Amino acid sequence: MSDPAQPAAVGRRAPAPSRTDQAVIRNFCIIAHIDHGKSTLADRMLQLTGVVKARQMRAQYLDRMDIERERGITIKSQAVRLPWEKDGQHYVLNLIDTPGHVDFTYEVSRSLAACEGAILLVDAAQGIEAQTLANLYLALDADLTIIPVLNKIDLPAAQPERYAEEIAGIIGTSGPDDVLRVSAKTGDGVEDLLNAIVDQVPPPHGDPDAASRALIFDSVYDTYRGVVTYVRMVDGRLSSRERTLMMSTGAVHETLEVGVISPEPIPCEGLVAGEVGYVISGVKDVRQARVGDTMTSSGHPAQEPLAGYQHPRPMVFSGLYPLDGDEYPELREALDKLRLNDAALFYEPETSTALGFGFRCGFLGLLHMEIVRERLEREFGLSLISTTPNVIYRVEMESGREIRVTNPAEFPSGNTPGSPGDGSLKANTGGKIAKVFEPVVKATLIAPSEFIGAIMELCQSRRGVLGGMDYLSPERVEIRYTLPLAEIIFDFFDQLKSRTRGYASLDYEPDGEQQANLVKVDILLQGQPVDAFSQIVHSDSAREYGLAMTAKLRELIPRQQFEVPIQAAVGSRVIARENIRAIRKDVLAKCYGGDISRKRKLLEKQKEGKKRMKTIGRVDVPQEAFVAALSTSRQPDARR
């Protein structure tokens, strides 16, 4: 029996790629906090729709990289095409897997732009977290249909009633009964969820006859295939026989292959409006196929690109140096390789008197930084020292010149207005500093209401300005602050976690810049500045930083044959000082016949150790001292 109301292309068989009618397509993503079960839910969907057989199933199928699997988070999104039959009708569900972290907000927004619907997945034992809330707001802004789902209902600690109420309150349109309940682990409720997607998520409504426009929402470098670009066809059709044009750069590329993922790549003739798939074009570097860009056919190009493209901007900077100076070429090679797959990674060579040759690297955020560092160490076998992360500063000089500072050591030494001093240290840039600007973020924190005081105290101490506060439920509160980004990239996460016993979650987004009374604190050994330890801080915290750093170095630097003063200075003004007393005894008392071999070997070892030391002025500093001084409690922990 046929139903004349059904679209012509829709039959009793699963629609083939490149000729799927938009009416049967449902493009959706899952918004969830880490550990709330997104990947497990995706796995269940792969199984239930039959694209992965149970015995092939490995946990978290879509998370490909080892680090992703180990950390249980998704760095790179992917898209998988799932066939689903409901009421005798074949549908195509495209699950677009989004990254789950604040650093990749822009990538999240592009993934959302490729969808018509989003599953809001919340752990029934924990409730919604700040990250999820932020992404939910992004989805609502993008006009997506939201399907709220509580996961882990099989857990004894689950409180589905309580959190259904909370979610209904946040979304505003649905009641608590509209919140679906599933267990991604057992599969309970997942079938109903797939049916709800068909029923609730609207089909795409692009113009199939217009010039082709495809939104790039991910781009992945593959050693064998080159760059694999994931796209959502918005309008028109892209054929595997056409050349493509990137609308932001105007670059034209051959098309080698077009296909869909289900969940392995399946080549096809092309992609039509509403479909989701991949394009391989022989591009060797993901920067040539950037997320957010619009891909069109070079033969019949579209006139207007899709809205919303942004060039990725690094927010957090750090110096990366090989522990063994001889590994500098290997580090360069490794960064070159990583960049093939990471359009947001920025780096340029830099030289430090303390650490030798290395790179100043720019990252989207702390997690991005941690991931890059971990991949360099794990995949390329490098041992690295990283300097304390910093943000980018904009310095206006009185001369009108403007300087962008990504390395604190390069901060001009001129005086800031109103600060004492004779201005004798105008050294490197000439002239005085007029104004300094630092990036600020809008931060959202969600926590049980008992921690409001603790959170406010922390944010106030980090120069935060309260933006507002809302109760999500009688027990949980959302607090909004404007904070300097620099204050967050220090030990903010650790502090937040320890002050709220791990219950608080945090999200932030860039919110422009502000002028601030910032100074550079230099650390000097015997009068010689140690560039790796220079830091830009608010003038109120300068002394605190100076005291902490000088005290730490006093412990870490071995005594020398002469007294070594350690100073912290702002310009020419010393704000903290410690002394390493001269060593008085460095001799073994006994050296008889049986001691000679042992003593010679000891001397040889000590000489080797001395060779590995860096010499600042006359002071020998073991590398371990740099590592220890830089890896403080201020080391970021991006896992929240």
Added chain:
Amino acid sequence: MPGMLPDGEPAPADGRLPEASARAFGASPFGVYVHVPFCRTRCGYCDFNTYTATELAGGASQAEYPALVMRELDLARRVLLATDNSNRRGDGGASGVDNSNKRVATVFFGGGTPTLLAPEQIGNILKKIDETFGLAPDAEVTVEANPETVTPRSLAGLRARGVTRMSFGMQSAVPHVLKTLDRVHEPGRPQQCARWARQAGFEHVSLDLIYGTPGESDDDWRRSLDAALAAEPDHVSAYALVVEDGTRLAAKVRRGEIGAPDDDTLADRYLIADDVLEAAGLRWYEISNWARGDGARCRHNMLYWTGGDWWGAGPGAHSHVGGTRWWNVRHPAAYAARLAGGRSPAQAREVLTAAERRMEEIMLGVRLAGGLPLTAVTGTASSSTERIVASALLDPAAYRSGRLVLTRQGRLLADAVARDLT
């Protein structure tokens, strides 16, 4: 002798030396060291290779010990003199090497507690050494002794059998310090021993002192120095207490029961020792050794520090001949078994490279009052000598006359100077 043995290459079972080292034998003065690995009790700070009677079982008793040492001396003769029998006992030869050096210039009985052996036993070993290599007429023969193990009679017995020098382990004159060190002798006993030794006819008497024991004050240390000097030794050794791994003392420090001596305190104590000893007419000639005139220096130890050759007999003993160093197995039972099987007791050896020999020459020579000739330092290191003189660690007057001699401050930083000179 320290407890830890260095790593090395395997030593041949017959004890044979590399040819170059064997040929070099005779080019430098030659000494014999005899290790006596017995103590009545073990001191808490000691990591030397020594055993109490109860720790020893089978094969290596005190009574049989001299015979074992004599077996090793037979091996020494085979190894050192096999190719050149005519030169035995220092007869003249045409080889161009000064054969008087093949006679034994110095003998040192160390321990452990050598005086747990009877004077006759020590005398017999000495006789064996003379029969084996020939003892030089002016040979120095030192015996180390714990004060509680000697009497006027035993000292007279040692002197009568050819021992020329006694070295007593005094350590301290202060009861609470001796207690911390687990020393069993009564305060005053070492000084009495020194006087007995003089009466027995010993010209050379040395006292060993330790400074920096936990709980010791500067005044305690002065009292010990004064007490030692009152006994009129012609030689004093003063060592900083080193807390060696694996000792009872190290365990106490680790548990926080006593505080480890800190380097600044040790530096202060060293300077006190140097002041007091120099004022009493003893002159430093090695970092931890002071003597009343050149004739009172320990010639056996000087041989260690100036590249001399020596055969060390006994378990764990170290030897050096012509650029090869080797060391015996540590345990007396294993040592006895090796010799019983006709094999060398050497556990391992190292054949020094030219660079290693140069490093040792500098490392050891710079510790001596005579210092090093400027020409001993070569390459890039020679550019640092000026700077070391400028930092007041090397004596400027000696430097101008072509020698590198440590200043008092330099003695305290001798290892740093040695690193800069090598």
